[in-house]
Amino acid sequence: MTQITALNLPPAKDIPEATQKYLDLCQEKLGLVPNVVQAYTFDIAKLNAFTAMYNDLMLAPSGLSKLEREMVAVVVSSINRCWYCQVAHGAAVRSLSGNPALGEAMVMNWRAADLDARQTAMLTFAEKVTKTSSEVVESDRQALRDAGFTDRDIFDIAALVGFYSMSNRVASAIGMQPNPEYHAQAR
Amino acid sequence: MTQITALNLPPAKDIPEATQKYLDLCQEKLGLVPNVVQAYTFDIAKLNAFTAMYNDLMLAPSGLSKLEREMVAVVVSSINRCWYCQVAHGAAVRSLSGNPALGEAMVMNWRAADLDARQTAMLTFAEKVTKTSSEVVESDRQALRDAGFTDRDIFDIAALVGFYSMSNRVASAIGMQPNPEYHAQAR
Amino acid sequence: MTQITALNLPPAKDIPEATQKYLDLCQEKLGLVPNVVQAYTFDIAKLNAFTAMYNDLMLAPSGLSKLEREMVAVVVSSINRCWYCQVAHGAAVRSLSGNPALGEAMVMNWRAADLDARQTAMLTFAEKVTKTSSEVVESDRQALRDAGFTDRDIFDIAALVGFYSMSNRVASAIGMQPNPEYHAQAR
Amino acid sequence: MTQITALNLPPAKDIPEATQKYLDLCQEKLGLVPNVVQAYTFDIAKLNAFTAMYNDLMLAPSGLSKLEREMVAVVVSSINRCWYCQVAHGAAVRSLSGNPALGEAMVMNWRAADLDARQTAMLTFAEKVTKTSSEVVESDRQALRDAGFTDRDIFDIAALVGFYSMSNRVASAIGMQPNPEYHAQAR
Amino acid sequence: MTQITALNLPPAKDIPEATQKYLDLCQEKLGLVPNVVQAYTFDIAKLNAFTAMYNDLMLAPSGLSKLEREMVAVVVSSINRCWYCQVAHGAAVRSLSGNPALGEAMVMNWRAADLDARQTAMLTFAEKVTKTSSEVVESDRQALRDAGFTDRDIFDIAALVGFYSMSNRVASAIGMQPNPEYHAQAR
């Protein structure tokens, strides 16, 4: 079996019941336990902090659709060239959109995709926050408002870009491998 | 009063008791509630996810000292030129080290600081993960092991770089202002 | 029907017999006429120059296997984020290698692939020539010789990087769309 | 005698008659056989593919004047800092324009030249395609149309940028030396 | 005592009377002799050339206030991450403005400061000249005129950016250490 990461950090000996339930739920719903989840099982407090933030950002109510959140995830991960995150979230874009080419475009070059004005504004902001966050000024936020986003939506885009800027770096820094099942999904 | 961020996101109406306790504890221990905490009070689930991850990374047991963790925080924030994080964590480095010049060097140019081999290895890795995470290879991790870090320590450095890569982007994207009290601390 | 490029350049009125034969051969062998070929049919001299160079580089005898040539094609196209070339040549890597994950890794981050020393040397040189060709010095060529490449092989790698540096720019500059059939191939 | 390239690739043993005629024509018309041509004589198929594309781009009918094509050649080669191409095509700009300072400006900083609106639009597009082709969008092409270029002209500019992005990389990767005669020409 | 620079260049043996007077004046007025001045005492001609230019730029009449000149100094030094210059001129901004947070913002991210239109125009130009001077065009100068600057003021901004682009590089290249007294000043 391929190692999940380049670090020797075996799972915690006593997996709490709630954690085991979460792992079982992943297996049941997704057909696999994402390697990023497995990678954190060496320390349950870290796993819980990671999954709590992930679930809030990707699954809780938001003005952004689940597809839009995954599009941001892939665009950030593409800029950072994160192997794990492009594979896993590219699959999610293909699956949620029913449009395999859209998933590929988010990975390869988001400007090549056929996007509406709202999505273009969202990804333009996401790209700037990913690459040159220190140069964000009020007119960048206003461009989002002009495209129909609320201040809460702006927060959510910023938080998504932030989250994947984090997980891209953790995954690349520790050599995280994606579950091979993702590659063939929703092609 | 200056606005804490550029977004119009007022605090939640019903602050849960546990949250209020946390805010009171901040005030008592730090003499202020950090603006980053206040910025998240519009949504208690998001606040809890953020503080859980922050507390685990910065306060839980680790092979990295609290000062080392703050040094990583400032170096990442300096590369990203995050106003909020350089101010707040620069103060923490000054305070924890009792060496104001060290805090300034982390902000201005970490290579100018007088560091030992362990700290140099840690910040060299942190800089690479911040700037070009997709180019991290096994020899980068091995350099940390050679400097005395365990695989768990490597995870912690990666997670710290990730966390501040996230919070730098959120703070800059939403125009977060630091509490003015930080500027004069531990000079 | 989607337009093949963003330019209004209809095919030449009189397609020469040899050209028509080439187009028919594409259709027969690949099940499609690649859009890059169709994009050049507005001027048969340009089409011939392009296909002559392409066929020499990708199909003529060389110390590089066809898979290795396609790997170089995708890595260059990934650095340049060319939509057309990543799609078309990513499919070729998947197909020639029988390893869908390898095609994905060439697109997403070649350092994440499990490569041998020869392939690593080849792609390290290809990346440098793509990004900073003016900094290539003798030691870069020597590293290829040390990995077992001949001077003729070095020429071929350089020529491949050059060719895709060209076609990436032409494709992106004129908004070339890939044939949709590529997306599902060899998954 | 200085070597033409850093690779040990002697000319093919049997130079075909047509090739020899081409070499003789170069000598007669230019007073030299350009080293780039000599560098390809180790393989006649590669030489033919290169010269066919070169001759089509630089000499065939186009909405761009020969001087304009050479200006694009030098600007691309300057961005890529290609020793061979700046020397050879810088001489061509000096010679075709009768304006030595124009050739120097294309090498040193095209923005310093005294250009009309058409040339400025052409070089602005050429620079973007050279540096960040993946960010080209419809408004970049429209700016060329607004400056009087046809869609065919846009193709030709893209193809020129592509060609020199290729030959710059081949020349630098194999250490190609320019013929010394170019330096003093048209000063 | 810490060395002032990484080079072994002891002060000239015979310090001329005028030089000694200048050093005494520094000590009297500033409470210290800036290390940059001491670093040049190995060669009095070089010291005189440096201080003559410095005094003209920073102290002679100009349309820019002394605070504005120091703001440019710190912004340039921040982009170049010069340890010496950020420390020394950051202190000057804090002291001249009576606003410690302004000095910090110039070091950390000038866009985070609360600036008027004139200062924003000045620092926008200063940043461009620091980072990409070869791309400065007439519209950049016109933007300064539109913000109320004269042509002489434009010269002065250019000269300030130039001067700190120089002294940042000299200081970093020779490992110059700032006087420790600066850190606590005007906090």
Place this chain on the structure above:
Amino acid sequence: MTQITALNLPPAKDIPEATQKYLDLCQEKLGLVPNVVQAYTFDIAKLNAFTAMYNDLMLAPSGLSKLEREMVAVVVSSINRCWYCQVAHGAAVRSLSGNPALGEAMVMNWRAADLDARQTAMLTFAEKVTKTSSEVVESDRQALRDAGFTDRDIFDIAALVGFYSMSNRVASAIGMQPNPEYHAQAR
């Protein structure tokens, strides 16, 4: 007559006798008054500060030959793509070396020139100080010492890089035009 710069800054009304003598000397020795000198005549104090520093760096005794100083000048100016400085100092390299190709190589790509180990070390350091001065560390200085440079020589290289980093930016920021006579010199 072409304007010397893009700023409207006419020469001072009363040119002091010493200044006039200097201008006359330029005309006599060089056959022209360099435009950079003319550009500063609007303010005699600024002119004197500039020429004092220039003369010290370029003409005073140093371990670096005059040709080596001009080589550094051109390499820095090439990286910064300064029109004025590449033209004027490129001519100086051609003239001092009697090798026109060397002047061209300094402008176009210094790595293409046939340099000895000492010159390669000097230009490697000059390039690093020009591009990423904040990353200079002791091993960079030691590499110069290993190539035979003294600490005083290192200072001189740093000061030369600094000076041209300054004058490149001033020249580009104010649109300085080189004297046309330079183009044909020493070809």
